[in-house]
Amino acid sequence: MERRNFFKLGLAGAGSIVLLNQAKALEYYPMPSDKKWAIIYGTWCGTSRDAAVWISEGMGGIANVFDVRENPDISAYDHLIIGGSIRAGVTSPELQEFIKKNKTILALKTRGLFAVCGNMRQPVGPKQTEALIDKHLSTLSGVSNVPSRVFLGRVTKSLMDPQSASMMKSMEDYDNLKRPECMAFGKEVLEGIKA
DSSP, X not given: OOHXXXXXXXXXHHHHHHHHHHHHHTTTOSSOOSSOEEXXXXXXXXXXXXXXXXXXXXXXXXXXXXXXXXXXXXXXXXXXXXXXEOBTTBOOHHHHHHHHHTHHHHHHHEEEEEEEEOGGGOOOOHHHIIIIIIIIIHHHHTOOSSOEEEEEOEEOGGGSOHHHHHHTTTSOOEEOOOHHHHHHHHHHXXXXXXX
């Protein structure tokens, strides 16, 4: 290969990498926003991850979505939504620890709270909101009077740790998490800030 062609090929390759990196930046911000949003979630086997992504979709995709196990730095964000999957009436220990560690920032910046639970496959009502949001997430974070929602979840035993899967061996897998409900919550939170 001639040096001239080699040089042209190298420039074309470098240019494509730059364009790909710029396109990747749009992955989390398809619509520009003057405020930085993040959704922080804790999950046992992925249900809250999906809820968080769908909440962001309802906001036009402007919120970055972080698993609490990533230990995200939330100080640069203007607005936060926090939530997680429920097991035995509480969120994951990792989410609880993150909330305790960041309680001061969360108290100032949290604009929404959510929980995802199986609820024995029964509809969610005020009782679940009181137990999981008011008496759990709100109490942990010191955040109240923000939009909140409890979503029905799902069970996928193949994604559970062996001990949990064994405890639920008589239960069938199910999926009651609804994308439109999560998106509607994201829209509600965002509209509450604009009002």
